[in-house]
Amino acid sequence: MHVNQYAYFALFSRSTSAAEMAAILGVEPDETDVRGSRWIEPNVIPARHCWRIVCREPGLCVDDQVARIIERLVPHTAAIAALANRLDTEGEGSGAVLEVVRYFNGQEAEQRDRSDTAGETPNLFGWHLDREVLDFLQATGAVLDVDEYDMTPDHAEDWCGGEPPGEA
Structure with missing residues (x-):
């Protein structure tokens, strides 16, 4: 089975814009959401602004994706x-x-993975958070949220919505 995954650290607010967050931190985000920017009808709007630092690099295990994010943010921990x-x-x-967002894909990707030679493809299934990450989460008061989706043909429609969460 193949895994597509990415991770991000985000600050979110009902009233403080992503631009204001960037100005306060002195760190430009990789991605932002602006409150009210996704839907205009029937009156549904995102409930918050969001400032994100993201790692979407394919082939990295979650540990490495998170480490790259935290490495960028640690110098700004106090702010x-x-x-x-x-x-x-x-x-x-x-x-x-x-x-952490992970999509487990179906048989086509599984066949492709089996053709890879041993040792060249990292194991993407297990992951952990090291002390530096836990210390950063503690210092910032951040929560950890892990979303995993079974996208095999029998389960891809089990979640509700037009686009997978985190992809809108």
């Missing part, structure tokens, strides 16, 4: 922690998260 703490006071829908 991120202060902002995350301020965002937490805004109430539900604001705060910080380390998100």
Whole structure:
């Protein structure tokens, strides 16, 4: 079975824009969401602004994706922690998260993986968070959220929605 995965660290808020977050931190995000930017009808809007640092590099295990994100953010830990703490006071829908998103694909990808020679493809199935990551999450008050989706033909329609979460 083949795995497509990515990870990101995000700060999110109902009232503080991603641009304001970037200005406060002095760190430009890789991606942003602007409150109200996804849907205009029938009155559904994203409930929050979002500032993200992302690693979507294929072939890396989750450990390595998360390590690349944290490596970029550790020099800014104090500023991120202060902002995350301020965002937490805004109430539900604001705060910080380390998100891991994984899609487990069907037979076509599985056949391709079996043709790879041993040792050249990293094992993408197991992962862990090292002490540096846990310390960063603790310091920033971030939560860990892991989403995993079985995208084999029998299960790909089990989740609701037009696009897989995190892909919109």
